Amino acid sequence: MLGNHAVAHAALEAGLAVAAGYPGTPSSEIIEYIIDHSRETGVYVEWSSNEKVAYEVAYGAALAGAKALVSMKHVGLNVAMDPLMSSAYTGVRNSLLVITADDPGMWSSQNEQDNRWVGLHAHIPVIEPYSPQNAADLVKLSMSMSQRLNHPVLMRLVTRVSHVREPVKVCEFSKPDYAQGYLKDPSHHALVPSNARQLKGELIKRWESIQYAVEDLPHEYVNDGRVLVITSGVAYNYVKEALRDLEIPVSTLNVITPVPLPRRLIANAVSNSDKVVVVEEGDPVVEFQVKEVLYDEGIRVPVYGKAEGFFTRVGELTLMNVEEGLAKALGVELRGMRSNAQRIDVPPRPPVFCPGCPHAASFYELKITTAKAMVKPVFSGDIGCYSLGINPPFNEQDVLTNMGSSIGLGMGILRGTGGRQFIIAIIGDSTFFHAGLPALVNAVYNKAPMLVIVMDNRFTAMTGGQPSPTQVIDIAAVAKAIGVKYVYTIDPFNVKEAEATLSDALRKVKDGELALVVMKRACALEASRGRSSLIVKFTVDPDACKACGICYNLIACPAIAPLENRKAWIDPNMCVGCSVCAQVCPYNAIKPSGNAKEWLDKWAEM
Amino acid sequence: MKMNIYLTGVGGQGLITFASVLGQAALHSGLKALVAETHGLSQRGGSVDVHLRIGNVHAPLIPRGNADIIVAFELLEAFRALNYANDNTVIVVNKRLIRPPTTRAKIPSINELVSELRKMNNTVYVIDAYNEALKLGNAIFENMVMLGALYSVSDVSKFISTKAIEESIKEVIKREREENIKAFHVGMGLINTQRQ
Numbered sequence: 001m002l003g004n005h006a007v008a009h010a011a012l013e014a015g016l017a018v019a020a021g022y023p024g025t026p027s028s029e030i031i032e033y034i035i036d037h038s039r040e041t042g043v044y045v046e047w048s049s050n051e052k053v054a055y056e057v058a059y060g061a062a063l064a065g066a067k068a069l070v071s072m073k074h075v076g077l078n079v080a081m082d083p084l085m086s087s088a089y090t091g092v093r094n095s096l097l098v099i100t101a102d103d104p105g106m107w108s109s110q111n112e113q114d115n116r117w118v119g120l121h122a123h124i125p126v127i128e129p130y131s132p133q134n135a136a137d138l139v140k141l142s143m144s145m146s147q148r149l150n151h152p153v154l155m156r157l158v159t160r161v162s163h164v165r166e167p168v169k170v171c172e173f174s175k176p177d178y179a180q181g182y183l184k185d186p187s188h189h190a191l192v193p194s195n196a197r198q199l200k201g202e203l204i205k206r207w208e209s210i211q212y213a214v215e216d217l218p219h220e221y222v223n224d225g226r227v228l229v230i231t232s233g234v235a236y237n238y239v240k241e242a243l244r245d246l247e248i249p250v251s252t253l254n255v256i257t258p259v260p261l262p263r264r265l266i267a268n269a270v271s272n273s274d275k276v277v278v279v280e281e282g283d284p285v286v287e288f289q290v291k292e293v294l295y296d297e298g299i300r301v302p303v304y305g306k307a308e309g310f311f312t313r314v315g316e317l318t319l320m321n322v323e324e325g326l327a328k329a330l331g332v333e334l335r336g337m338r339s340n341a342q343r344i345d346v347p348p349r350p351p352v353f354c355p356g357c358p359h360a361a362s363f364y365e366l367k368i369t370t371a372k373a374m375v376k377p378v379f380s381g382d383i384g385c386y387s388l389g390i391n392p393p394f395n396e397q398d399v400l401t402n403m404g405s406s407i408g409l410g411m412g413i414l415r416g417t418g419g420r421q422f423i424i425a426i427i428g429d430s431t432f433f434h435a436g437l438p439a440l441v442n443a444v445y446n447k448a449p450m451l452v453i454v455m456d457n458r459f460t461a462m463t464g465g466q467p468s469p470t471q472v473i474d475i476a477a478v479a480k481a482i483g484v485k486y487v488y489t490i491d492p493f494n495v496k497e498a499e500a501t502l503s504d505a506l507r508k509v510k511d512g513e514l515a516l517v518v519m520k521r522a523c524a525l526e527a528s529r530g531r532s533s534l535i536v537k538f539t540v541d542p543d544a545c546k547a548c549g550i551c552y553n554l555i556a557c558p559a560i561a562p563l564e565n566r567k568a569w570i571d572p573n574m575c576v577g578c579s580v581c582a583q584v585c586p587y588n589a590i591k592p593s594g595n596a597k598e599w600l601d602k603w604a605e606m
Numbered sequence: 607m608k609m610n611i612y613l614t615g616v617g618g619q620g621l622i623t624f625a626s627v628l629g630q631a632a633l634h635s636g637l638k639a640l641v642a643e644t645h646g647l648s649q650r651g652g653s654v655d656v657h658l659r660i661g662n663v664h665a666p667l668i669p670r671g672n673a674d675i676i677v678a679f680e681l682l683e684a685f686r687a688l689n690y691a692n693d694n695t696v697i698v699v700n701k702r703l704i705r706p707p708t709t710r711a712k713i714p715s716i717n718e719l720v721s722e723l724r725k726m727n728n729t730v731y732v733i734d735a736y737n738e739a740l741k742l743g744n745a746i747f748e749n750m751v752m753l754g755a756l757y758s759v760s761d762v763s764k765f766i767s768t769k770a771i772e773e774s775i776k777e778v779i780k781r782e783r784e785e786n787i788k789a790f791h792v793g794m795g796l797i798n799t800q801r802q
Binding site: 025026107159160163165241242318322346347348351352556560561 | 616617618625626629633638639640641642643644645650651652653663664665666667668669670682683685686705706707711713740745
């Protein structure tokens with residue numbers, strides 16, 4: 001069972017009633033799994049428009065007295081920080097389980113922030129599992145703990161728990177634990193300053209009782225020698241296997257709660273030791289706190305961890321770097337691991353747009369039209385599949401930092417250059433609704449002349465094709481209602497028309513106006529899923545092809561490759577019939593194998 | 607018992623399904639299995655790898671130089687995976703070259719790549735899984751052909767029966783189950799002919 005599925009299953013076993021989230025790798029499968037089982041269980045579950053809203057939906061449910069869960073990736077928790085901080089003040093009536101899936105190594109993220117810090121910052125206990133089975137066990141423990149303490153609990157997952165599969169014991173789902181009604185209690189639920197002052201005092205008292213309560217959790221302590229290795233979360237796996245490989249007796253203590261630490265347990269374990277090694281994934285969160293405990297207890301033993309340079313502070317733990325760190329800390333010889341680490345020059349294979357991706361067409365058209373219009377824009381990019389526009393041949397993502405940043409940073413660069421810089425902000429449909437909307441309001445309100453491109457592929461595609469509000473709410477109508485004067489909707493698969501419209505929009509921006517173009521065409525993966533019989537593929541006529549390379553060099557579709565003689569060849573197993581290469585071919589050498597219009601019309605219905 | 611199987615290929619080739627089938631079959635055979643996958647930025651076309659560890663294991667990732675078997679679904683990716691190889695590693699490689707779409711570099715031919723790979727590693731089995739899959743009617747069966755090939759050259763067969771694999775294919779794969787089982791058997795047959 002996938003780690004994320006184990007988490008979701010356990011929550012359903014524990015009587016989950018309300019779940020909300022926003023997609024983000026490596027967290028998405030939690031909500032997906034609950035959605036798949038919502039009908040049989042009667043759980044309310046939603047993909048919310050962003051993490052803050054998702055948090056509020058779950059938080060409100062828990063204030064009413066339901067068992068609730070909210071799930072997101074690590075950076076999503078930043079978006080939800082406002083309600084999160086408040087939820088510690090008010091507490092909850094039933095259980096509120098907040099799940100953050102961190103991404104050490106940044107496999108699909110812009111940073112590797114360690115959200116265990118958030119627990120210290122907000123006074124919310126953090127539970128950290130090390131495997132899918134352990135995650136399932138700890139979800140149930142977290143939910144009952146949250147209910148008992150009337151306080152939110154934060155579970156920190158990482159990629160190597162969320163996206164690991166192992167056997168997991170499962171039970172029947174329970175009946176969802178909904179509240180019967182909302183019982184008003186404004187002195188606890190309404191954070192006007194007079195109430196909040198009172199509640200801060202209660203929060204600190206509750207935090208003390210939480211510190212006491214975590215002592216009794218089933219932390220795993222094995223007393224076997226004068227060296228103590230303290231771990232939390234996924235690090236425990238690496239340490240267990242590394243110690244077996246190194247064959248030395250060492251005591252281990254794996255804590256379930258990196259925040260707050262079980263102080264008494266740690267002090268007792270350390271008092272049997274001459275040396276402490278802390279191994280953890282992310283920042284030295286446990287290490288710093290262990291040092292604090294030892295200072296308070298007046299215990300002086302060396303503590304070796306990330307802060308001391310024994311383990312890497314960049315990227316994720318591996319069995320190899322944990323073994324190296326442990327060997328160094330314990331002063332033992334590391335038996336050489338054999339590796340054929342010869343450097344081989346293989347061309348890189350960066351992530352690319354899928355065959356038939358509408359974004360590839362949009363970036364191609366944008367490149368052609370900006371060149372024709374002689375503008376040298378800053379392409380202010382955003383988080384989504386279109387981030388891949390950063391790669392050649394497009395090179396059309398110059399700044400790209402966080403969800404919704406395209407419009408905001410674009411406005412900042414515009415202002416910072418005294419209005420001299422031409423700005424094109426590029427944002428996807430899901431990201432537009434997530435955090436682009438307030439920025440667009442600002443662009444209208446503060447009159448920012450720029451071009452906003454909404455690449456509307458109808459799905460939250462990068463995280464696996466979750467639905468997006470665009471399926472219900474028309475982006476062009478929203479932009480018009482906000483007050484954007486020049487709003488266009490075009491199909492990137494209609495190359496000539498798209499280029500004409502983009503040229504027109506560029507002129508408007510040159511004239512000092514704000515223009516917005518919705519480039520609307522569904523994700524190629526979603527469009528072709530289960531419809532292979534409808535797809536009309538394209539082929540290259542080798543006699544007509546003049547080997548100019550425009551198709552394979554400028555669209556960079558993975559389905560088109562140059563042959564030895566530089567003529568184009570389309571892989572029939574990859575082509576999904578978007579027709580863009582046929583439209584850009586100056587020699588009319590690319591032809592459909594059937595009625596392409598019929599297929600493209602069907603595709604356009606999504 | 608501990609077996610480290612490192613899978614590498616290009617997004618969309620079905621590595622995760624391969625690992626799920628084999629991992630599930632290991633469970634049915636009473637063995638622990640850990641599968642670690644990394645979801646990169648694109649769903650299609652980028653390099654992907656999956657770590658499959660069977661037996662007495664805790665850590666989800668295979669340390670560099672410690673793969674017992676490398677299953678490469680694409681030739682260029684096989685070279686990238688050599689960091690995980692040691693002198694005893696068995697490599698099962700698909701005879702397929704997928705050109706990275708954005709590179710302008712000259713890429714060696716399939717035969718050049720295969721002979722280069724054989725120079726670097728003692729035990730290399732080259733499988734034409736892609737064309738065998740097409741013969742079965744769909745490139746999608748490529749992964750089960752590779753699984754069959756892996757099964758017949760490695761110690762996997764000592765611990766996991768073909769029956770367990772077939773059962774697991776039926777559980778994990780939703781569509782065209784019989785064809786997938788057939789692809790698995792085709793893959794096993796390919797190695798036998800290579801040995802003769």
